[in-house]
Amino acid sequence: MKALQIVQGDITTLTVDAIVNAANQMMLGGGGVDGAIHRAAGPELYEACLKVPEVRPGVRCPTGEARITPGFRLPAKFVIHTVGPVYRDGLHGESELLAACYRNALALAAENACRSIAFPCISTGVYGYPLEDAARIAIREVQAAVSARASARPDMTPDMEVIFCCFSERDKQVYDRIVQAPGG
Ligand code: APR
Numbered sequence: 001m002k003a004l005q006i007v008q009g010d011i012t013t014l015t016v017d018a019i020v021n022a023a024n025q026m027m028l029g030g031g032g033v034d035g036a037i038h039r040a041a042g043p044e045l046y047e048a049c050l051k052v053p054e055v056r057p058g059v060r061c062p063t064g065e066a067r068i069t070p071g072f073r074l075p076a077k078f079v080i081h082t083v084g085p086v087y088r089d090g091l092h093g094e095s096e097l098l099a100a101c102y103r104n105a106l107a108l109a110a111e112n113a114c115r116s117i118a119f120p121c122i123s124t125g126v127y128g129y130p131l132e133d134a135a136r137i138a139i140r141e142v143q144a145a146v147s148a149r150a151s152a153r154p155d156m157t158p159d160m161e162v163i164f165c166c167f168s169e170r171d172k173q174v175y176d177r178i179v180q181a182p183g184g
Helices: 032-041 043-050 094-111 131-150 169-180
Strands: 003-008 018-022 066-070 078-082 116-119 161-166
Touching: 003 131, 003 169, 018 032, 032 043, 043 066, 066 094, 078 094, 094 116, 094 131, 131 161, 131 169, 161 169
Parallel strands: 003 161, 018 078, 018 116, 116 161
Antiparallel strands: 066 078
């Protein structure tokens, strides 16, 4: 992997191969980063999401899984939609589901020959996941995918650039601190 970067800003403005959307299972838009991505991508994104088959009524993307669509009016070529867990108390499989979001999004990016991908802080808004815990999982999963590349697991394109796009400066500081001192 070329680089792991942490930036502060609006993910919809990033010129990368794929941006990740913190969606819900219905995949038809919402608030937060989901709303921002749908507004910036234009109505074609909604139409593309509608065409994603339901796996059961009202569910296009189960929690922890990921789906890909074009980015339409976004600078990003693709949107990878993933659904983070709603945080209850940390005892309902939340950490495993959040880790699966990162793994599945990276795998889908690699399958689509993406060389760069940007993640928002999945689940840490409306879904209530404590930021620091979520950031540790995000960083651990991306770093694990990097080392997996050495053992030829197909979930990381060589030289893929991974960006963590934090909406607030405070969130960025948490990511920066964890990357610098993972155990601290
Ligand atoms: N760019 C980057 N990050 C953003 C942006 C943006 N334009 N807008 C919001 N964020 C950040 C939030 O500050 C938060 O850190 O995205 C993170 C995730 O927050 P949410 O968007 O609330 O996502 P999540 O907690 O996963 O909840 C998902 O929210 O709107 C709905 O449809 C969505 O139901 C789903 C739920």
